[in-house]
Amino acid sequence: MLRTHTCGELRIGDVGKNCTLAGWVQRVRNKGGLIWVDLRDRYGVTQLIFEEGSSHKELIDTAAGLGREFVIQAAGQVIERTAKNPKMSTGDIEVKVSTIEVLNPAKVPPFIIEDDTDGGEELRMKYRYLDLRRGVIREKLQLRHRMMQETRKYMDAKDFIEVETPVLIKSTPEGARDFVVPSRVNPGEFYALPQSPQTFKQLLMVSGFDRYFQIVKCFRDEDLRADRQPEFTQIDCEMSFVEQEDILQTFEGLVKHLFASVKGVELEEVARMSFADAMKYYGNDKPDLRxxxxxxxxxxxxxxxxxxxxxxxxxxxxxxxxxxxxxxxxxxxxxxxxxxxxxxxxxxxxxxxxxxxxxxxxxxxxxxxxxxxxxxxxxxxxxxxxxxxxxxxxxxxxxxxxxxxxxxxxxxLGLRDRQVFKPLWVLDFPLLEWDEESKRYHAMHHPFTSPKTEDIDLLESDPGAVRANAYDLVINGVEIGGGSIRIHDRNTQKMMFTHLGFSDEEAQKQFGFLMEAFEYGAPPHGGIAFGFDRLCAIFGGSDSIRDYIAFPKNNAGRDVMIDSPSTIAEEQLGELSIKLDLKK
CATH class of the missing domain: 3.30.1360.30 (GAD-like domain)
Known part of the structure; x- marks a missing residue:
């Protein structure tokens, strides 16, 4: 190892110890006879001191020649600081350097790599690997990591099994636009990247894996905004032999566990409200109850x-x-x-x-x-x-x-305090919503959502009045999760496809595998998916999810750091049997 301690580790109790640190130079302050260097790594910042007279000239010259973001290794003795800095966790000590080695010099960075930076968003996204060195961004990714670990801890304790589902799947017509992937060995045919693992988790229920979860990447080709990216992460969950109340209790428990373990906040009882009341009294289906x-x-x-x-x-x-x-x-x-x-x-x-x-x-x-x-x-x-x-x-x-x-x-009026959290279950969504453009009903959630038993008869006479066995979890006006009890028999699923305007042939082509699976003993089941990036942003007190994603896209869906999406060679297009005509 090139270091004995990290730059966030040493304290007053370590005075007198010899240590070796390695990291990036955050700043150099040269006062002639004294040089201070702030050395940074992922764990924090430690001040190094070089003093003329007690340090030899070559060491002083090396320290004086350091620039911002040089990667160095420094060895020396921990001493007590004369002027302590209570704002730093290592602010009671400094390291009197005896040897130093420049491991790699650095160009002057395009923006100041500190919490209060002078870099605009586009510039920082272009040099995201430098932006990630800033403490405020690092802390957001550390929060994300902690939430992942606590999610897995809770789910494991509740007997859920984590199963990976395919990334190359079949394109379906419902929901948002798919990202499609051409198949080289099957010319003219395409995979799609999953908008969610919905059908696979239902098939896992048929398989007898009665409690499934996955922290999974999903993809939707949608217009972007602060809380939306083309690729995003879900906590995807499904349970067998359950009713709606079982789902609500289980995942209310997950959210309470995350707040308690990650933020130290004991979340209050989660309120409940029907979709109809949410619209009547707040004008939207994700009311902010703060x-x-x-x-x-x-x-x-x-x-x-x-x-x-x-x-x-x-x-x-x-x-x-x-x-x-x-x-x-x-x-x-x-x-x-x-x-x-x-x-x-x-x-x-x-x-x-x-x-x-x-x-x-x-x-x-x-x-x-x-x-x-x-x-x-x-x-x-x-x-x-x-x-x-x-x-x-x-x-x-x-x-x-x-x-x-x-x-x-x-x-x-200052009523939307980011340190106050008001969770809410919104229940009894409409099963279907009318689309004026296509002149037909679409599933408000997805076509596998079960209607309320008492409303099934209305499917023929008044489809818009049918309520779904569906639920969303809202926190502070942000939808962080949604799910439903699923249809688990072929006849009901076939009837649902009919009301959504699918012909029998279309339904069979798109979802025949699922309806066939239902004929082999599908248990009653339901689930939920949480928008993990949004959940992280709420915990971190942010409106945007970007800083909780290591390498996000911009508002145009571009990764400006690697310049993607980009064109590909004619030879590759030929292998994929694709001809482009961009003149149309």
Missing amino acids: FGMKFSELNDLAQNKGFNVFDAAELVVGICATGAGEYTRKQLDELTNWVKRPQIGAKGLVYVKCNADGSFKSSVDKFYSQEDLKSWADRMEAQPGDLILVLSGDKNSTRKQLSELRLKMGED
């Missing part, structure tokens, strides 16, 4: 008063922002302009200020009396000093708009 502002519908109180905007609306709905009654006219105008942006799409915003004296001041005083406004406030349980904000229009778009406004107000 703060209130529950929706209140006002149709019966606000319509037929002469205000045409409300009278013509399908829905009049509002929220109460506690303590925001002191908002100025300028702030209210800014909110109005914010909701009218194309990204939100509202036509306007009505406000009611609840004054300290019990009176009300609104933007629609011309149409509503103090008694009218008081009835709004009573419904919303608004108090003096609060602010009521109201939107109107068709139901679906208005709820989405108010959802965005609610989140903005929560952020502006």
Whole structure:
């Protein structure tokens, strides 16, 4: 070994010991007769000291010639620092160097490799191997590692077996777009990279592996954003001989274990809410429960008063922002302009200020009396000093708009504390959703989700009303996991494919292997998959998942470090029986 200790290891109790360290030079401070070098490795930073008089000239000259990111080995004695640094774990000591060797010099890096760097995101992604040296990034990957280990520990204790499933699989028409891989030995035929191991984990249940999990890479050819990458990681799980409650209890336990072991947080009981209530009271299926502002519908109180905007609306709905009654006219105008942006799409915003004296001041005083406004406030349980904000229009778009406004107000009022965690199970999703473009129903989750037993008869008469035996786990407004009880018999699965618009031939071609497996004794089963990258970002207090992935892609799906995707040689295309015509 080229070192006896790491750069994060030595403490005051090690004073007097001889040691050898190896790492990267973070900075050099040359004060003439004294030279200090901060030496960094994965474990921390240790200060080295070179002193003229007690160190020979060749050693001083070598130290003076060091540059940032030089890789060096230094040996010497641990001494107590005169000026201690309480911000460093090694801040009570330094190493008086007796020998030094430059293992590899380095070019000046394109950005400063410290927590507060001067490198922009694109530059840091181009030189990701340098960005990974920064402490803030290293800590995120160490968090990811710890969460992986704790996940495996919990799952193993619950008798789950980790099984690897194939990466080259069959392309299926449901869900997001597949990444496809041409087959050289089967010209004109293609594999797909898995969007999830869904069918394989169900086949494992048929095989008798009653508790399966896998920390697995998945691939979706989708448009990207902060919490989405073309390749991502799931904690993928499946269980046999279970009902929905068994799944919820088991994986609520996993999440509580991760919070306790990784963050030292004892998570509260996980709340539950139906999909219908989530949409009605929060405007989306992943509500952030760290703060209130529950929706209140006002149709019966606000319509037929002469205000045409409300009278013509399908829905009049509002929220109460506690303590925001002191908002100025300028702030209210800014909110109005914010909701009218194309990204939100509202036509306007009505406000009611609840004054300290019990009176009300609104933007629609011309149409509503103090008694009218008081009835709004009573419904919303608004108090003096609060602010009521109201939107109107068709139901679906208005709820989405108010959802965005609610989140903005929560952020502006400091109510979305990253150190507070509010988990929620959202249940009873619709089994199917109508797609206007294709003029047919699609599975809201996937075509293997079981309908609620009591709703099966509605498949013929009212498919959109059928509820799924499905559930999502949401934390702080972010969906971190979703799953369902699966269909486990051929006839029900065939009926489901029919309602999704598959012909018998299409269903057989795409999923015949699964329906045949169901005829050989498939047990009742269900499962869940957690977005592991998102879960890491929540634990780390981040909006973006990129820094929790060692080598992420940018917003265009490119790896700018290795310049991928890229073209391939004509010879390779020929071997794959592919001809490109990029002129079309």
